[in-house]
Amino acid sequence: MTVSLRELRALPGFDDTLLTEGCPTRVVLDHVTSKWGVLVLLALSDGTHRWGELRRAVDGISEKMLAQTLRTLEGDSLVLRDAHPTIPPHVEYSLTASGRELVDRMLPLVEWIARNADRMLPAAP
Amino acid sequence: MTVSLRELRALPGFDDTLLTEGCPTRVVLDHVTSKWGVLVLLALSDGTHRWGELRRAVDGISEKMLAQTLRTLEGDSLVLRDAHPTIPPHVEYSLTASGRELVDRMLPLVEWIARNADRMLPAAP
DNA sequence: GTGGGTACTCTCTATTGGGAAGTAGCCTGA
DNA sequence: TCAGGCTACTTCCCAATAGAGAGTACCCAC
Secondary structure, three states, X not given: OOOOHHHHHHOOOOOOOOOOOOOHHHHHHHHHOXXXXXXXXXXXXOOOEEHHHHHHHOOOOOHHHXXXXXXXXXXXXXXXXXXXXXXXXXXXXXXXXXXXXXXHHHHHHHHHHHHXXXXXXXXXX | OOOOHHHHHHOOOOOOOOOOXXXXXXXXXXXXXOHHHHHHHHHHOOOOEEHHHHHHHOOOOOHHHHHHHHHHHHHOOOEEEEEEOOOOOEEXXXXXXXXXXXXXXXHHXXXXXXXXXXXXXXXXX
């Protein structure tokens, strides 16, 4: 198991430019770990959802940010947008195979935080 | 292994309020997955660093954001600040035991993104 | 012809982030 | 003697970004 950034950079295929500003890894990492990106991906870990469902599932997100986040994640091939040209519109969002792999690696992190968040925060009011 | 948000919420100790706005998990998650939070934690995965080293290690960070990020992560008990009251000042930053556990769960995610980022982005110029 | 349903998109304002200069006090070199 | 450097921040200002809320498109039921 990789235990540090140094080790990660030493793996075959990587070098010291990993995570420098503007490199592809940083770009995708920024999208995925953005405030709403994480929550949208988590919501989709449950399976396919429609726009309105996502809006309700991701507590606090505005319509603008939901649209923007979905477009970004779709651009990164993590989310699949399946639009049925009906009236009223019907659009379904789901994880791609890549998205599924990524979420599988995100869930342990989120689970650890969920287990430990309470004792970490300073004097929750 | 937990494979979805639904399953995570079904685990003992959790419920449907997990990840609602303002809940401790969301707060810590926001800190940890903020643009600079991830990169600072990754930099510290290599071991203890001084301020100037971190500034150079985290490509593109401003002094303002480095200070803010370090204070936030320290408040979350993820980073330890060890200041020696000398002139000129000498301050060392390292991961706490919690921080180490968290980074152990973050590295697989980052490694996966590093391996796949190139083919995910649309038409890299 | 009016209202409902869905998925956006636009506009305006509040918040956030970057850059650069300022701060503290001792120590070194000229 | 005294300017300048060392280090870890902090502050200020302005540009970029995020968010709230209203607007749009289109057809159907009433």
